[in-house]
Amino acid sequence: MHDSPWQPDPILGLNPLWLSATLLVIVYVFIISERVNRAVIALLGAVLMVMTGVLDQPTAVAGIDFNTLALLIGMMVMVAVTGESGLFQFVAIWAAKRVKASPAGVLIMIGLVTALFSALLDNVTTALLITPITLLIVEELRVPALPYLIMIILSANIGGTATLIGDPPNILIGSATRLNFVDFIVNLTPVVVVIMALLLGLFYLFWGRRLKAEPQHRARVMNFEERRAIKDARLVRQSLAVLGLVMVGFVGGHQMGLEPGTVALGGAALLLLLHTAGQHAEQQTETVNHIFSKVEWVTIFFFAGLFILVTGVERAGLLERLGEGLLHLTEGEPQATALLILWSSAVLSAVLDNIPFVATMIPLIQSLAPAFGGPEALEPLWWALSLGACLGGNGSLIGASANLTVAAMASQYHQPIRFVTFLWIGFPVMLATVAVATGYLYLRYL
């Protein structure tokens, strides 16, 4: 990534540091204002980095982390295929029936199922798949949808924190560092389990136990036949087998030099092959087009643009300067640096998209390696960044993509989630969960 001999050569002899910083800030402002689609503005910013001479094209392209893009696309394709099988509806109904369709029990179960799925899959897709079936159950029970919708958002973000593939910030961190799938599980899953238990406890105490449903309405949910939700039993088996293989690939691939991006795209290709087996050529094209249309291309292009933008400010020396500033602030103390990264990531991720923030922070933290005594010494900082950025997403309705996805669906179903309502619940939950993370980092690494 840093091998290219290119040196910034901006137009009009402008200072590359200020030029690149200005471009980045303008893009951030547009992202926050939500006036322009975020993929479009990131791509525009990336092109300007090249056109103004901060980067040349080879350096810009080399800055795109294709491992991250491959991992995201591969996971999205596999989930899109699996979603066709009805597996997610099956699991949600099954879980609701295990707690005899009691409103509080369903609330807890939906949280657990969402957290589990979002740890293993993409958060946004998990939210897209769990929300409709949850709304159906809630409608039958005649209880308000709001606690359930907010539970889905919070547990998607918390569950996603647990693994390398669970949340975009983790994918970025895993791809940029030598930390692998197992490292993420060993270091993040334990604290996520504690945080999830805390969330479920809080929701039960403050909300769940006050929800009441009539016996005849609970009986209707108990009458749901989850087996009939499975549309394609063969596809369920194929999906589970391929997803299992992919997990094995994530765990074992590292020793064989297989990056997660290769494993995920391999799994996607295999599942598509199985899914389209026996179809005519035309049918295959239709199926593959349909599945590809479910990939969140806005996110993919947003990432590509951001990578180039961040490469621009990195090459111009901005991130090194900021890193020096950070070191100066914390006097190079590992403890203070980790906690500062944790809390600033959390608060910033609550108000702006955590993806650009993490993409910017990664090279900044990497620049601290010499001062800390090598890349290994940075490990606590990576966990601090991950926990802060992922858990911070719960701080407001615009904190993470999953939040916006659920909110958009909720409005379509005439159950809007208001910004302030969410803030009242999400922000305290964010503070409590980051406090737990602080204790965890302190006890384990500092």
Add this chain to the structure above:
Amino acid sequence: MDVRDIMNDQPTTVAPDDTVATAVWLMDTHQVRNLFVVDDQRHLLGALSAYQLTKVVLPMAAASLGQARLHDLDFVNYDMDALQERLLGVRHRRVFDVMEPRESIPTVHPDTPIVQGVLMLHRSGTRVAVVDDHNRLVGAITYRKLMHLIHRDFLEHA
């Protein structure tokens, strides 16, 4: 020829404050599947169709137009009571609360050429409202009227 030459100039209407029960009674007695919702000055406010009624009766998570809606409901095992509760629950709701809003109803001006009117009918699948410059309902392009015209011309030529 313009749309005004082929439109039904007396489409059945309902008031926004009427109940769904009244609307269904109107559909039944007039043998129509669509009602336009208009105010006292015949300003178009929306429409209530048989299509919209099925949407209100079904669970929201399946009937919504959202991308992530449930595609099937065959795991939902309703008994007669559950179905009746849903149907009866709709009866006393106001037409205004369950109608398709004005902005989702295709409309044309009476001066629009016929082919464009038929194209819009084809695309909408149900009906097209004909409104004047002040959003007042003056007619409707419907399949029933169109079939009637085809049939009449056929007889004349034969």
